[in-house]
Amino acid sequence: MDVHRLPDIAEKVRRLILEIACRSRSAHVGSSLSCVDILTTLYFHAMKIDKNDWKNRDIFVLSKAHAAMALYSTLACKGIISMKKLSGYMQNDGTLPAHLDRFTSPGIEVSAGSLGHGFNIAIGMAHGYKLKRDGRRVFALIGDGESEEGSIWEGAMFASKLKLDNLTVIMDRNDLQGYGRPSELCHFEPMEDKWKAFGWKALRVDGHSFTELKGALKGGEKGKPKVIIAETTKGKGVPFMEDEMKWHYFIVTDELREEAMRHLCKY
Amino acid sequence: MRNSVIERITKEAGKKKDIFLITGDAGFGVLDNYKKSFPERFLNLGVAEQNMIGMASGLGLSGFKVFVYNIVPFVLYRCYEQVRNDICYQNVPVTLIGIGSGVTYSPQGVTHYSVEDIALARTLPNLVILSPSDPIEAVKCAEYAIKSKDPVYIRIAKSGEPVIHTGRVKDITRPVVLNEGEGVAVLFHGSVSTEVVSALKGVDRRPKAVSVPMLQPMDFSSLEKELKAIHTIITVEEHFVEGGLGSIIAEWIVSERLDYRLIKLGIKNEFIHKITNNAGMRSHYGISSEGIKGAIEKAYGNG
Numbered sequence: 001m002d003v004h005r006l007p008d009i010a011e012k013v014r015r016l017i018l019e020i021a022c023r024s025r026s027a028h029v030g031s032s033l034s035c036v037d038i039l040t041t042l043y044f045h046a047m048k049i050d051k052n053d054w055k056n057r058d059i060f061v062l063s064k065a066h067a068a069m070a071l072y073s074t075l076a077c078k079g080i081i082s083m084k085k086l087s088g089y090m091q092n093d094g095t096l097p098a099h100l101d102r103f104t105s106p107g108i109e110v111s112a113g114s115l116g117h118g119f120n121i122a123i124g125m126a127h128g129y130k131l132k133r134d135g136r137r138v139f140a141l142i143g144d145g146e147s148e149e150g151s152i153w154e155g156a157m158f159a160s161k162l163k164l165d166n167l168t169v170i171m172d173r174n175d176l177q178g179y180g181r182p183s184e185l186c187h188f189e190p191m192e193d194k195w196k197a198f199g200w201k202a203l204r205v206d207g208h209s210f211t212e213l214k215g216a217l218k219g220g221e222k223g224k225p226k227v228i229i230a231e232t233t234k235g236k237g238v239p240f241m242e243d244e245m246k247w248h249y250f251i252v253t254d255e256l257r258e259e260a261m262r263h264l265c266k267y
Numbered sequence: 268m269r270n271s272v273i274e275r276i277t278k279e280a281g282k283k284k285d286i287f288l289i290t291g292d293a294g295f296g297v298l299d300n301y302k303k304s305f306p307e308r309f310l311n312l313g314v315a316e317q318n319m320i321g322m323a324s325g326l327g328l329s330g331f332k333v334f335v336y337n338i339v340p341f342v343l344y345r346c347y348e349q350v351r352n353d354i355c356y357q358n359v360p361v362t363l364i365g366i367g368s369g370v371t372y373s374p375q376g377v378t379h380y381s382v383e384d385i386a387l388a389r390t391l392p393n394l395v396i397l398s399p400s401d402p403i404e405a406v407k408c409a410e411y412a413i414k415s416k417d418p419v420y421i422r423i424a425k426s427g428e429p430v431i432h433t434g435r436v437k438d439i440t441r442p443v444v445l446n447e448g449e450g451v452a453v454l455f456h457g458s459v460s461t462e463v464v465s466a467l468k469g470v471d472r473r474p475k476a477v478s479v480p481m482l483q484p485m486d487f488s489s490l491e492k493e494l495k496a497i498h499t500i501i502t503v504e505e506h507f508v509e510g511g512l513g514s515i516i517a518e519w520i521v522s523e524r525l526d527y528r529l530i531k532l533g534i535k536n537e538f539i540h541k542i543t544n545n546a547g548m549r550s551h552y553g554i555s556s557e558g559i560k561g562a563i564e565k566a567y568g569n570g
Contacts (some may be wrong), residue, residue, distance in 0.1 A: 101356075120321025127326060151321065
């Protein structure tokens with residue numbers, strides 16, 4: 001995949017998010033837009049995921065599952081979820097719920113929605129594949145607010161002890177959670193130091209730079225799980241949503257959808 | 268019973284390479300043989316119950332048949348949301364082996380009792396709940412769990428419980444009749460079975476005694492067949508009197524408009540401040556052999 005195409009794909013994913021968010025009057029638009037560039041880089045560059053070789057695919061776990069619209073839209077662009085199925089998102093008698101249910105579609109590896117769950121499931125899967133000498137890699141996306149969960153640090157301690165170098169965790173570090181900023185609510189940083197102290201390879205990148213994301217996702221350190229702290233902006237791509245806490249909750253009206261789409265063209 | 272279950276799983280692990288055993292820092296003297304025989308398929312995930320259940324789910328999703336061993340509070344209470352979301356909602360074949368059922372660990376204190384576990388577990392769809400009454404049933408429960416594609420919760424006391432069945436136990440998915448009787452039936456599960464057995468020895472009229480190791484899903488049609496000549500059901504369990512077997516039977520009687528009188532014996536729904544051993548606690552809450560005997564006599568109208 002040529003790197004220059006990734007921005008085009010990301011823009012398409014953002015358009016799909018705005019479409020389904022508007023149709024369903026869904027919340028969590030900002031949370032979804034925040035991680036689009038990460039998911040685009042994963043699904044269209046870093047991960048081995050091929051419909052014709054499905055059983056050997058790499059695994060992606062969306063632990064911050066309130067950003068489900070971003071995953072659904074990415075999977076739709078990838079052709080794993082049909083556009084018809086995507087259009088049933090959060091509709092009555094529809095196809096896809098607001099948070100993930102793995103029985104609704106292929107590509108949804110883990111049901112999730114409560115924070116601090118998917119991460120630990122991903123650790124178990126990574127250990128399982130390693131024991132089976134299965135070369136598949138496991139990727140998980142966690143939120144920064146999610147990292148206030150004790151389960152994250154329980155898992156962090158064991159994943160490094162188990163030398164899970166087939167596991168890559170990306171933290172969507174947009175510094176906005178439901179009702180505040182992680183940096184203001186608790187002693188959040190220094191994040192790389194914390195993960196390093198837990199035995200992980202840790203790096204920090206611009207979570208909207210495809211070049212930096214590509215570089216960070218490449219390779220790793222033998223015997224160590226990897227965490228990428230991706231500096232992001234909640235609501236990225238739509239100027240009036242960017243870094244605004246209200247876009248954790250606000251809905252995209254028809255008028256706002258038009259305005260957002262116009263701005264997206266310029267992004 | 269815990270030894271019977273673990274020995275059975277250890278034996279199977281030699282044949283089936285997908286069996287995996289996780290503990291949360293419990294199992295000294297119990298898991299040693301498994302740990303030594305299958306170190307690759309064993310993990311002590313320490314004092315971190317949320318991660319323990321999450322990882323069990325992930326190992327299950329990657330194709331392993333996972334067993335998790337811990338005392339009940341650390342396999343079900345501390346990590347209830349993980350059991351709900353990561354095991355039952357994902358519907359992965361993980362078996363939770365909870366030890367120290369009821370007030371086995373008296374007088375360790377309330378933190379170590381599991382008197383509401385069935386009430387909690389039975390709200391979880393997909394979860395099979397097993398509470399064996401003796402080591403024979405315990406082995407059968409382990410065998411059921413080994414074959415099962417569903418999440419399973421096995422509730423057991425500790426080790427050293429006596430065998431109560433004189434005959435062969437064919438099927439733990441159905442009520443297991445310990446002895447025949449008329450008019451009154453005693454339904455029970457778990458290690459309190461020894462109190463039932465000893466109560467039966469001291470009564471004039473012997474009631475029908477039925478062990479119910481599978482509490483969820485309950486085979487009501489088999490149960491109804493076993494209760495044909497019965498007017499009074501007595502449920503006995505080392506669990507809160509509300510929320511366990513007694514409640515399951517009460518709901519069934521009401522929903523099916525059945526004509527049984529029901530006497531529920533169990534632990535009063537309260538935080539237990541009494542300090543005494545397991546036998547003393549059973550006596551205090553009316554589930555010792557004396558308490559059960561009294562209930563049987565009352566049910567026959569001569570108490």
